[in-house]
Amino acid sequence: MVGEIKIENVSKSFVNPDKTSVTALENISLNVEAGSFVSLIGPSGCGKTTLLRAISGLGLADEGQIYVDDEPVKGPGADRGFAFQQSNLYPWLTIKENIAFGLKARGIYKEKKSDVDEYIEMVNLKGFENSYPHQLSGGMNQRASLARALVGKPKVLLLDEPLGALDAFTRMNMQDEILKIQHLHSITMIMVTHDVDEAVYLSDRVVIMTPRPAKVEEVIDIQLSRPRARGSQDFIQYRTKILKILNYAGENKEPEYYL
Amino acid sequence: MLVDRLIPLSPKQPASNGPCFFYLLCILGVLSLLILAVSFFNERISEKLVSSGPVFAGGILVLNIVNIVCGKFALLPVLFFPSLDRIFEVFINDRELLGECVLSSFKLLLYGYAIGGSLGLLTGILIGFNKTFSYWMDPFTKIIGPIPPTSWSPLVLSLFSTSYQAAIFMITLSVWFPITIMTSNGIRNISQAYFEVADTFGAKKLYKILHVGIPAALPSVFLGLFYATTGSFVTLITAEMFGCKLGIGWYLNWQKSMMLYANVYAGLILLALLCNIALKFLFVFREKALNWQKGVIKW
Numbered sequence: 001m002v003g004e005i006k007i008e009n010v011s012k013s014f015v016n017p018d019k020t021s022v023t024a025l026e027n028i029s030l031n032v033e034a035g036s037f038v039s040l041i042g043p044s045g046c047g048k049t050t051l052l053r054a055i056s057g058l059g060l061a062d063e064g065q066i067y068v069d070d071e072p073v074k075g076p077g078a079d080r081g082f083a084f085q086q087s088n089l090y091p092w093l094t095i096k097e098n099i100a101f102g103l104k105a106r107g108i109y110k111e112k113k114s115d116v117d118e119y120i121e122m123v124n125l126k127g128f129e130n131s132y133p134h135q136l137s138g139g140m141n142q143r144a145s146l147a148r149a150l151v152g153k154p155k156v157l158l159l160d161e162p163l164g165a166l167d168a169f170t171r172m173n174m175q176d177e178i179l180k181i182q183h184l185h186s187i188t189m190i191m192v193t194h195d196v197d198e199a200v201y202l203s204d205r206v207v208i209m210t211p212r213p214a215k216v217e218e219v220i221d222i223q224l225s226r227p228r229a230r231g232s233q234d235f236i237q238y239r240t241k242i243l244k245i246l247n248y249a250g251e252n253k254e255p256e257y258y259l
Numbered sequence: 260m261l262v263d264r265l266i267p268l269s270p271k272q273p274a275s276n277g278p279c280f281f282y283l284l285c286i287l288g289v290l291s292l293l294i295l296a297v298s299f300f301n302e303r304i305s306e307k308l309v310s311s312g313p314v315f316a317g318g319i320l321v322l323n324i325v326n327i328v329c330g331k332f333a334l335l336p337v338l339f340f341p342s343l344d345r346i347f348e349v350f351i352n353d354r355e356l357l358g359e360c361v362l363s364s365f366k367l368l369l370y371g372y373a374i375g376g377s378l379g380l381l382t383g384i385l386i387g388f389n390k391t392f393s394y395w396m397d398p399f400t401k402i403i404g405p406i407p408p409t410s411w412s413p414l415v416l417s418l419f420s421t422s423y424q425a426a427i428f429m430i431t432l433s434v435w436f437p438i439t440i441m442t443s444n445g446i447r448n449i450s451q452a453y454f455e456v457a458d459t460f461g462a463k464k465l466y467k468i469l470h471v472g473i474p475a476a477l478p479s480v481f482l483g484l485f486y487a488t489t490g491s492f493v494t495l496i497t498a499e500m501f502g503c504k505l506g507i508g509w510y511l512n513w514q515k516s517m518m519l520y521a522n523v524y525a526g527l528i529l530l531a532l533l534c535n536i537a538l539k540f541l542f543v544f545r546e547k548a549l550n551w552q553k554g555v556i557k558w
């Protein structure tokens with residue numbers, strides 16, 4: 001199995017143009033097993049995106065080190081996919097060209113042509129292949145962005161609220177599709193979400209973070225068999241537990257988070 | 260047509276060899292009747308006609324006023340404001356010379372545009388992507404850029420063996436500058452997120468330049484092309500006045516020195532026509548290349 005992530009004492013702060021600095025991450029340590037699904041949950045603006053960017057290599061940590069399969073992260077690479085919070089599709093490419101972009105960049109599009117069609121179908125965008133992103137809704141763009149990140153089957157996939165713009169039913173569908181792909185290709189997935197149900201439904205472990213600067217408040221192992229029933233007693237118990245911790249974590253900054 | 264035929268020409272205006280303006284009006288009249296006939300069968304042309312009809316009518320009105328003021332009553336000095344008949348007569352009498360002039364000017368423009376355009380794109384891309392290159396090129400473009408290309412003429416004329424080469428050089432310069440600036444600016448203004456997406460797919464530097472940088476900067480590059488086109492025409496006219504033996508600029512200059520203002524006006528009309536054709540080409544090209552922008556920006 002590949003795709004094991006070790007985060008060791010990672011800290012990061014940003015310096016604003018007016019010379020004030022913001023500490024986004026403070027001494028975070030976390031191990032993610034290969035092929036497992038981990039959710040990051042925490043108040044808005046605490047530093048979740050910053051942590052994902054540190055793992056992807058787009059924004060390196062100031063202190064501490066991150067290892068993927070014992071290799072220190074020094075920059076971005078095709079082994080770590082990223083589904084961005086804003087869909088960030090290229091406006092000059094059609095939906096299909098956008099989804100195929102990563103494969104083309106690596107020069108493996110020819111062999112994987114059918115994959116692109118398969119993933120377009122999976123995210124329910126058939127019939128919109130030749131549309132440009134601005135012609136589609138926000139949720140459709142987000143699905144296209146998800147397909148673009150999934151189709152390359154990286155060993156690690158970082159998902160930053162990939163389903164945030166979707167309605168409840170599409171969202172549940174997409175959750176199942178993500179899980180299917182994860183198991184099929186044993187991809188290590190780290191997903192940021194504000195939806196506690198989503199976290200419990202998908203994850204092997206849920207990492208709860210404190211308000212800025214982000215520290216790990218608590219890590220909860222979700223020991224439920226799959227497929228999980230969203231209404232079951234145990235499921236609700238996990239949900240209540242997480243909500244309680246979140247509430248506690250945000251006690252002094254009550255209005256800053258949303259769930 | 261009625262205005263032209265019924266009101267007699269002012270006796271002060273020297274007579275032309277034939278009613279050339281009337282001929283032009285006839286041609287225009289027949290053309291518009293033809294288009295009108297076609298529009299009954301073609302939705303698209305019909306729509307276009309409805310939208311552009313008022314402008315054409317206005318244009319004809321302006322022509323009428325010009326015709327009455329300058330030609331019919333000669334209210335303005337006839338030397339500087341010849342009758343329309345005499346202006347359009349030039350196109351018939353001088354057609355061979357004018358044709359050669361247009362060809363020569365067109366060749367000059369083409370050379371200048373090809374060299375200046377490709378060099379401009381290259382330097383623009385280098386400045387946009389390469390920090391060191393940008394550092395050393397920046398003062399260079401800042402100093403050279405704002406100087407009107409034609410002001411190099413004394414230096415350039417002594418440097419190059421023929422004035423033709425000198426003209427090419429000046430046009431090249433006038434095309435190079437706006438394209439360089441707009442290309443590098445376009446690249447610098449690209450959202451970082453676009454490059455980060457490519458990074459997470461492991462895209463190489465060259466791939467990012469070709470598949471992210473250039474398409475994202477293309478709208479700005481086209482702006483540069485527009486500036487370059489209009490600028491190159493200005494330079495063309497001035498450049499041809501120095502020592503060239505042919506070309507529209509040379510023609511204008513020559514006719515002016517002989518006080519043949521009808522010919523000067525004819526040359527100017529031709530110039531405007533050429534410039535508009537060039538811009539039209541650019542528009543069509545842009546429409547193809549930037550199809551994706553429709554709906555994103557006000558087109």
Ligand SMILES: Nc1ncnc2c1ncn2[C@@H]1O[C@H](COP(=O)(O)OP(=O)(O)OP(=O)(O)O)[C@@H](O)[C@H]1O
Nearest residue numbers: 014015022024043044045046047048049050051212
């Ligand atoms: N490039 C940057 N420059 C300056 N400050 C930044 C930058 N990126 C993030 N920050 C700051 O770091 C903190 C954490 O930001 P981050 O985007 O990681 O939050 P988040 O947990 O993803 O929030 P959300 O749930 O709203 O997406 C914020 O306070 C933000 O202001």
Ligand SMILES: [Mg+2]
Nearest residue numbers: 048049085160
């Ligand atoms: Mg975020």
